[in-house]
Amino acid sequence: VxxxxxxxxxxxxxxxxxxxxxxxxxLDSLRASFELHGFAPVETRAAEPLEQLLRKGEIDKEVYLLxxxxxxxEPAEPGQATAEGNAADGTADASTxxxxxxxTVPFARYVLENSGKLEFPFxxxxxxxxxxxxxxxxxxYREFTQADIDVVARDVLPFHxxxxxxxxxxxxxxKLPVPALTLQVNNRKLIEGFFSGIGAPDVPAxxxxxxxxxxxPAEIIATMLVSEAGLDDRxxxxxxxxxxxxxxxxxxxxxxxxxxxxHDLLAEGLAELAAVIDGxxxxxxxxxxxxxxxxxxxxxxxxxGTVFETRMAGFESLGSICSGGRYDSLASDGRTSYPGxxxxxxxxxxxxxxxxxxxxTASRSVPSAVLVALPDxxxxxxxxxxxxxxxxxxxxxxxxxxxxxxGKQIRYAERRGIPFVWFxxxxxxxxxVKDIRTGAQELADPxxxxxxxxxxxxxxxxxxx
Amino acid sequence: VxxxxxxxxxxxxxxxxxxxxxxxxxLDSLRASFELHGFAPVETRAAEPLEQLLRKGEIDKEVYLLxxxxxxxEPAEPGQATAEGNAADGTADASTxxxxxxxTVPFARYVLENSGKLEFPFxxxxxxxxxxxxxxxxxxYREFTQADIDVVARDVLPFHxxxxxxxxxxxxxxKLPVPALTLQVNNRKLIEGFFSGIGAPDVPAxxxxxxxxxxxPAEIIATMLVSEAGLDDRxxxxxxxxxxxxxxxxxxxxxxxxxxxxHDLLAEGLAELAAVIDGxxxxxxxxxxxxxxxxxxxxxxxxxGTVFETRMAGFESLGSICSGGRYDSLASDGRTSYPGxxxxxxxxxxxxxxxxxxxxTASRSVPSAVLVALPDxxxxxxxxxxxxxxxxxxxxxxxxxxxxxxGKQIRYAERRGIPFVWFxxxxxxxxxVKDIRTGAQELADPxxxxxxxxxxxxxxxxxxx
Numbered sequence: 001v002x003x004x005x006x007x008x009x010x011x012x013x014x015x016x017x018x019x020x021x022x023x024x025x026x027l028d029s030l031r032a033s034f035e036l037h038g039f040a041p042v043e044t045r046a047a048e049p050l051e052q053l054l055r056k057g058e059i060d061k062e063v064y065l066l067x068x069x070x071x072x073x074e075p076a077e078p079g080q081a082t083a084e085g086n087a088a089d090g091t092a093d094a095s096t097x098x099x100x101x102x103x104t105v106p107f108a109r110y111v112l113e114n115s116g117k118l119e120f121p122f123x124x125x126x127x128x129x130x131x132x133x134x135x136x137x138x139x140x141y142r143e144f145t146q147a148d149i150d151v152v153a154r155d156v157l158p159f160h161x162x163x164x165x166x167x168x169x170x171x172x173x174x175k176l177p178v179p180a181l182t183l184q185v186n187n188r189k190l191i192e193g194f195f196s197g198i199g200a201p202d203v204p205a206x207x208x209x210x211x212x213x214x215x216x217p218a219e220i221i222a223t224m225l226v227s228e229a230g231l232d233d234r235x236x237x238x239x240x241x242x243x244x245x246x247x248x249x250x251x252x253x254x255x256x257x258x259x260x261x262x263h264d265l266l267a268e269g270l271a272e273l274a275a276v277i278d279g280x281x282x283x284x285x286x287x288x289x290x291x292x293x294x295x296x297x298x299x300x301x302x303x304x305g306t307v308f309e310t311r312m313a314g315f316e317s318l319g320s321i322c323s324g325g326r327y328d329s330l331a332s333d334g335r336t337s338y339p340g341x342x343x344x345x346x347x348x349x350x351x352x353x354x355x356x357x358x359x360x361t362a363s364r365s366v367p368s369a370v371l372v373a374l375p376d377x378x379x380x381x382x383x384x385x386x387x388x389x390x391x392x393x394x395x396x397x398x399x400x401x402x403x404x405x406x407g408k409q410i411r412y413a414e415r416r417g418i419p420f421v422w423f424x425x426x427x428x429x430x431x432x433v434k435d436i437r438t439g440a441q442e443l444a445d446p447x448x449x450x451x452x453x454x455x456x457x458x459x460x461x462x463x464x465x
Numbered sequence: 466v467x468x469x470x471x472x473x474x475x476x477x478x479x480x481x482x483x484x485x486x487x488x489x490x491x492l493d494s495l496r497a498s499f500e501l502h503g504f505a506p507v508e509t510r511a512a513e514p515l516e517q518l519l520r521k522g523e524i525d526k527e528v529y530l531l532x533x534x535x536x537x538x539e540p541a542e543p544g545q546a547t548a549e550g551n552a553a554d555g556t557a558d559a560s561t562x563x564x565x566x567x568x569t570v571p572f573a574r575y576v577l578e579n580s581g582k583l584e585f586p587f588x589x590x591x592x593x594x595x596x597x598x599x600x601x602x603x604x605x606y607r608e609f610t611q612a613d614i615d616v617v618a619r620d621v622l623p624f625h626x627x628x629x630x631x632x633x634x635x636x637x638x639x640k641l642p643v644p645a646l647t648l649q650v651n652n653r654k655l656i657e658g659f660f661s662g663i664g665a666p667d668v669p670a671x672x673x674x675x676x677x678x679x680x681x682p683a684e685i686i687a688t689m690l691v692s693e694a695g696l697d698d699r700x701x702x703x704x705x706x707x708x709x710x711x712x713x714x715x716x717x718x719x720x721x722x723x724x725x726x727x728h729d730l731l732a733e734g735l736a737e738l739a740a741v742i743d744g745x746x747x748x749x750x751x752x753x754x755x756x757x758x759x760x761x762x763x764x765x766x767x768x769x770g771t772v773f774e775t776r777m778a779g780f781e782s783l784g785s786i787c788s789g790g791r792y793d794s795l796a797s798d799g800r801t802s803y804p805g806x807x808x809x810x811x812x813x814x815x816x817x818x819x820x821x822x823x824x825x826t827a828s829r830s831v832p833s834a835v836l837v838a839l840p841d842x843x844x845x846x847x848x849x850x851x852x853x854x855x856x857x858x859x860x861x862x863x864x865x866x867x868x869x870x871x872g873k874q875i876r877y878a879e880r881r882g883i884p885f886v887w888f889x890x891x892x893x894x895x896x897x898v899k900d901i902r903t904g905a906q907e908l909a910d911p912x913x914x915x916x917x918x919x920x921x922x923x924x925x926x927x928x929x930x
Contacts (some may be wrong), residue, residue: 006578014575016582017583042482064531065534066529071598113471119480119877126911161866363737365584367500397501398588
């Protein structure tokens with residue numbers, strides 16, 4: 001295959017092997033965390049009918065449509081969604097396929113499609129690529145990976161699953177090789193109840209203004225609460241006082257109560273949020289914390305209780321890298337409703353800025369811990385056999401590609417970061433293995449020798465951490 | 466998200482969680498095999514400019530094009546490939562993006578794009594989704610996963626890498642929980658040299674006919690060799706005699722030589738094929754074999770030496786599930802050429818028919834080995850703590866969703882295939898754990914108890930194997 005000029009595509013990031021090692025280590029860690037808590041793996045197809053992708057409405061412009069290049073050669077298959085709907089005139093119809101832009105819409109469809117084969121409550125994790133046609137910038141890509149967990153039930157999902165989902169993602173996040181993370185939790189009942197309790201005439205309008213609080217100075221927010229949400233100055237002041245509350249324990253409850261607002265929904269939300277924060281007690285370290293943050297609103301309108309966002313220290317401009325919440329109806333087929341609670345980690349959003357700023361990489365660019373040297377080209381079978389013995393003990397090994405002088409073979413290993421070079425026994429010499437970082441060389445038996453555990457696989461390296 | 470009617474999409478298969486466990490186990494196994502041999506992980510973007518996808522020519526009609534739904538709202542970005550090229554009139558231009566239909570084309574582009582950052586010879590594995598708009602049937606899907614390994618060099622790639630690639634994939638395949646596999650190897654130099662040696666006037670025409678040998682009876686092939694490739698009866702007979710040769714050791718060399726055909730390229734091909742077969746000696750078991758099969762031609766024209774195909778016993782109608790070979794130029798930027806040798810396993814093609822015919826599944830549909838029962842709703846914190854102790858020992862655990870009577874909680878575990886139910890200690894009773902398959906119940910300490918190793922994770926189950 002001859003490819004004249006490779007074309008970098010803005011928004012479609014690709015990794016070098018050392019970075020891909022780190023990404024795989026992160027994905028493995030997430031998967032292990034999720035499975036330890038009983039979450040089952042699901043993968044959905046990349047494409048969904050456009051009509052299902054557009055149900056959320058507001059982000060329709062980000063969808064990538066699919067069209068078969070030669071679609072017009074074949075008749076449409078009746079009764080079946082196809083990708084050729086837009087072939088004739090460039091427009092999209094209901095049977096057009098698009099690439100999914102999140103994992104929630106396809107998971108909702110999967111739950112309905114397989115509801116007779118799943119046991120509820122159903123816990124699943126899903127780690128996949130997604131595509132959005134938005135303008136690329138740091139933290140925003142056209143192709144990216146997310147890792148979602150959700151618990152979904154039939155008809156009723158008890159509140160304790162909100163606590164569960166927070167704990168599972170908190171545990172998963174706390175194990176990642178990244179800067180300090182803060183999982184921020186709030187509750188829509190709490191803030192909606194509060195806004196109702198102060199007598200706000202248009203609660204959704206208050207929510208929309210409060211949602212901008214990270215981007216707009218507080219005094220402008222106060223003005224907007226009056227002009228756009230119809231509050232008086234005292235009400236606006238109370239909203240800002242609420243949004244100012246954050247705590248890593250349930251002390252926030254007393255601070256909210258001290259504002260003197262009464263509402264049943266507020267009380268319910270306070271109790272729920274306290275339960276989530278108490279449930280995550282003991283998980284806080286210097287690298288990870290869970291806190292109640294009463295500013296968090298989540299713009300999308302389908303959350304009905306707990307809401308989550310996550311900030312990464314030093315990378316606040318990325319916004320939230322891990323978000324989610326409780327929705328009373330993840331999916332519904334008209335007869336049955338499926339409430340859910342879930343949270344989604346933006347793996348690419350979290351890792352790419354770390355890779356690009358050289359804050360995260362791997363100790364080597366190949367899996368090999370050992371390079372078996374080649375005394376001469378006729379000795380390849382012997383070197384292959386040594387490599388086979390090492391591999392049988394789980395040691396990733398490659399054999400030198402050519403019988404150059406040993407100095408060149410050592411430099412081959414050096415360029416790849418391979419820590420050990422094995423010199424095969426000959427008529428006059430025994431097996432020896434050299435740590436090329438220290439120069440230390442020792443006699444060794446290929447059947448029993450093992451490298452130090454930390455050299456067995458490429459290590460995650462955080463240059464400035 | 467309300468989804469009225471879920472729409473199954475023909476050609477876009479999805480798995481239930483138990484099947485996905487098996488697929489993940491297979492992918493983990495492949496990855497471990499490839500890494501043991503020093504192959505580094507690469508993942509490429511899903512989309513490539515259409516002009517690069519179509520360089521192979523013949524399969525252009527299978528490409529899915531991408532188009533942003535709202536692309537016409539924005540001006541094109543000059544000098545950059547975009548997905549909006551086909552928005553205006555439904556036609557595709559050079560800057561249109563399409564989904565990749567294999568991993569070779571994107572890898573070739575990746576090698577050129579990153580040639581200054583990679584060390585050659587470069588070994589990589591790549592396990593990803595691909596998309597082809599062809600008509601779905603068993604073994605052929607519109608979305609599917611392949612696992613590729615390739616070794617690519619700058620300018621010259623020594624032949625021993627052909628042996629290496631065969632051995633690595635053979636070792637990887639031999640560890641998979643599938644019916645018996647046969648890796649069939651041939652060499653294009655061998656058959657081209659043979660056809661030249663018999664005096665065939667049009668060697669490519671002979672190759673095209675021989676490539677149909679699995680689908681067409683031998684007597685028709687003989688007729689076609691005469692009518693379509695210009696051979697005489699004696700030449701056609703020799704070609705069929707060659708195609709009839711297969712062997713799991715290098716005894717095929719003498720059988721070819723006995724046909725009395727002389728050609729330098731034939732001799733070179735025979736030596737190479739013997740080296741691959743000898744290099745895989747000792748890997749044959751009752752579940753896996755490597756053999757020289759002199760019928761294998763591989764229709765695509767870019768292979769120049771070793772060629773591979775793979776058959777799965779009882780699933781011969783799928784054709785080859787794992788194919789590849791040597792190509793003198795994987796990629797070229799005009800100045801430098803990158804020869805390669807590689808092989809690609811059709812993971813979906815191999816597994817889906819096994820899932821659909823109920824020949825492969827997992828022992829349970831959840832990762833959980835233990836369900837911690839809930840004596841009453843107030844005891845949730847205690848049951849959560851026990852679950853936490855078990856998880857700290859690597860035991861996947863979930864807590865019962867509701868404090869129903871124990872019989873119902875046991876049935877909750879049963880429906881999911883969870884083998885153990887943990888009954889928390891109370892004021893009058895110690896901790897006990899029950900194997901719900903046998904009914905055996907024993908005293909246990911959550912800090913130290915461990916299930917049998919085979920119950921720790923879902924097991925791969927082969928019902929009729």
